[in-house]
Every structure is written in structure tokens, then in C-alpha cells.
Amino acid sequence: MNCNEIESLPSSGHAEVRIIAQTPDTARAVAEVLRHCFAGTEQRSYPDPGGGTRLHLTVDTATPAGPACSWLAASRPPVGAGTHSDEI
Template sequence: MKPTQPLPPAGQAEVRIVAATPEVARMIAEALRSRFAATEQRSYPAGGEGATRLHLTVDTTHTAEPPRSWLVTSRSSGSDRLQADEI
């Protein structure tokens, strides 16, 4: 019988992703992050040639912030002023 691991706090889930390649594991982690707030992933070898195991903690009580378009993120704020040496 496997030893039991402590449960994560209420509202959080520990997620383990095992994939044949790191790219596939990252795609799944990104899909989760697009829906839920999550910690940075931690990656480990998964035994097979190039296989990867990712661990991350997902906070199910907070949804992820909606993605901002490049247009919104590139707009200057009102406080952006030219400096004397930028003329």
C-alpha cells in the first residue's frame, strides 16, 4: 500500500502531468493556467526517452485573469513622458 500524501488546502489541487515530450506537458499546463490561477510548474524526467512529468498547484477558488491583447499591454500610460535625453 502506498503511503498517503497530505491533502492540499481546500480550493487547491495538486496536478501531475506525464507526457511523452516536454512540449505536450507544457501545452496541458498552459490550458489549466488559462482557466485557473496556478503556481509555476516544476518539471522532472518521467522515465521514458524525452518523457516529462510536470507538477503544479491549481487554485480553483480564483480563475485566471483574462489574457490581455498585445494592443492593451503596449499602450502607454498617461505617466509615460519623453525624457530630455530622448528627443
């Protein structure tokens, strides 16, 4: 994306994921893990200008499955919890 392009935000409950890796196989392995946790669109891959592979996909975070469901539930702070002393 160059300075003149404006990228729109994904719809509510979705996230755009960009994976940059040395090889296409490495990028696909990371995308596969994400697809085990979230529903997602078909991945799109591009050559990276610096070499390697750039892979893009959109994941649906509103309906996580498997490991992401339990991880997201456990990672959300309790209602009313403030920042920790080691957080800025």
C-alpha cells in the same frame, strides 16, 4: 513517490495536477491551458521513469477565471439533484 512517502493534501480550494507526456513541450502545452483557466503555482517538471516528462503544478480552484468559471458553474448539479439513471 514511493510507498514510504506521504503526500499531503493541497489546501482547500486548490488541486495538485500531474501531467505525464512524451515530450516536455506537450506537458507545457497542457499546463498553459490550465493556467488560462485557473491561477496556479510555478510548474515543476521531472523526467518520468518510463521516459517522457512528468510536470506538477498546483491550481487554485476557488477563483477560476475565463472558461473554467463558466464551465464550473454550468457543470455543478442543481441543489437536490440525485444521481442519473446511468450513474452508479
